[in-house]
Amino acid sequence: xxxxxxxxxxxxxxxxxxxxxxxxxxxxxxxxxxxxxxxxxxxxxxxxxxxxxxxxxxxxxxxxxxxxxxxxxxxxxxxxxxxxxxxxxxxxxxxxxxxxxxxxxxxxxxxxxxxxxxxxxxxxxxxxxxxxxxxxxxxxxxxxxxxxxxxxxxxxxxxxxxxxxxxxxxxxxxxxxxxxxxxxxxxxxxxxxxxxxxxxxxxxxxxxxxxxxxxxxxxxxxxxxxxxxxxxxxxxxxxxxxxxxxxxxxxxxxxxxxxxxxxxxxxxxxxxxxxxxxxxxxxxxxxxxxxxxxxxxxxxxxxxxxxxxxxxxxxxxxxxxxxxxxxxxxxxxxxxxxxxxxxxxxxxxxxxxxxxxxxxxxxxxxxxxxxxxxxxxxxxxxxxxxxxxxxxxxxxxxxxxxxxxxxxxxxxxxxxxxxxxxxxxxxxxxxxxxxxxxxxxxxxxxxxxxxxxxxxxxx
Ligand code: IFM
Numbered sequence: 001x002x003x004x005x006x007x008x009x010x011x012x013x014x015x016x017x018x019x020x021x022x023x024x025x026x027x028x029x030x031x032x033x034x035x036x037x038x039x040x041x042x043x044x045x046x047x048x049x050x051x052x053x054x055x056x057x058x059x060x061x062x063x064x065x066x067x068x069x070x071x072x073x074x075x076x077x078x079x080x081x082x083x084x085x086x087x088x089x090x091x092x093x094x095x096x097x098x099x100x101x102x103x104x105x106x107x108x109x110x111x112x113x114x115x116x117x118x119x120x121x122x123x124x125x126x127x128x129x130x131x132x133x134x135x136x137x138x139x140x141x142x143x144x145x146x147x148x149x150x151x152x153x154x155x156x157x158x159x160x161x162x163x164x165x166x167x168x169x170x171x172x173x174x175x176x177x178x179x180x181x182x183x184x185x186x187x188x189x190x191x192x193x194x195x196x197x198x199x200x201x202x203x204x205x206x207x208x209x210x211x212x213x214x215x216x217x218x219x220x221x222x223x224x225x226x227x228x229x230x231x232x233x234x235x236x237x238x239x240x241x242x243x244x245x246x247x248x249x250x251x252x253x254x255x256x257x258x259x260x261x262x263x264x265x266x267x268x269x270x271x272x273x274x275x276x277x278x279x280x281x282x283x284x285x286x287x288x289x290x291x292x293x294x295x296x297x298x299x300x301x302x303x304x305x306x307x308x309x310x311x312x313x314x315x316x317x318x319x320x321x322x323x324x325x326x327x328x329x330x331x332x333x334x335x336x337x338x339x340x341x342x343x344x345x346x347x348x349x350x351x352x353x354x355x356x357x358x359x360x361x362x363x364x365x366x367x368x369x370x371x372x373x374x375x376x377x378x379x380x381x382x383x384x385x386x387x388x389x390x391x392x393x394x395x396x397x398x399x400x401x402x403x404x405x406x407x408x409x410x411x412x413x414x415x416x417x418x419x420x421x422x423x424x425x426x427x428x429x430x431x432x433x434x435x436x437x438x439x440x441x442x443x444x445x446x447x448x449x450x451x452x453x454x455x456x457x458x459x
Pocket of ligand 1: 024027173296358405412
């Protein structure tokens, strides 16, 4: 227990940590042309030559559109409290302004029922990056109208599932959409607008606010946003590096969290861009208290001053001397603790319980296997990040849930099928699922923690 007022709770007061595993629709569903699905920016991306590293189109992959019962059985046997999955906007609303697609709604509805029957709480992500192409053609997240189109889709979903789903993430990782999707073009919609991408921050947050309002008015349970956070480290103590690290921290972390948790945007004038397109009432909606704040954490980021001719005022630098994942991301669980501490210090009482919405790692693994892959590096990664969470809770930080990304090997966006994050191996040609050693490890860990709790030993 510290004297810091933002950590006023003692570990004894915290509810037991909940366990979850996550997936996302476009990454696992495959079957892009089945059952009346419409077209999203990710269809455009995968069909653009050279955009995806291995040329994969997300099909068949896990083919969860058809094999979803296997996924639920795997989640249930793991012993998780919840399954985090996203809905495909273009399956639910293949065409904006036209009637919703009954086939998709019924299929998601069955999935919710089967999860509940299996004793696993459905935790629905309303938006995980697959914007309808028709909306992108009208400006996508640069256009305020997209926030209201999203609200229209959320009304449909909440009307269909809100009687049984009581936990909702609104928008997943708005920072990735803004920076990688609209600023530098690594992800769909592959725009390269640099700081002219910033209106997408506000329109995604407005979409979050509108969705939250709809869920609240429907009495449909608990809701919050989930963003990717990173611990930003300055390359040196020098003023230029420290200033550059501050700008990157602002862009990656504060630009999204401040309006949600503080009701205001940080000053972005140093980027030489116009103010964000905020209308009256927007910030009140965006900062309306949520039930949780979602944090996806993978790695810290080292930042230094940019070269004088660079169009951006910082440079992302490698972190030497630490192990890395298959993506080359530095492994540093202490970075997760830094993120949690920063959130507590910056937002104090305005910070609701934190839900770790994603944590996990890809490592090189074979495309085919006949046995459980011994993914010791993933076990080590997860164990060390879980230890960081346990220590944070012991120090009174209210981290309510830990979610592993991902239940399954899946389509890793621009990297296609080349990065495997799953607890369960998937043969992307046959869709056959084979649990890895990390799956058994997590199942045993969850069971052991529950066993100790039931025996009255620890939380
Ligand atoms: O696969 C992604 C996920 O869709 C969003 N968060 C990061 C993961 C790993 O890159």
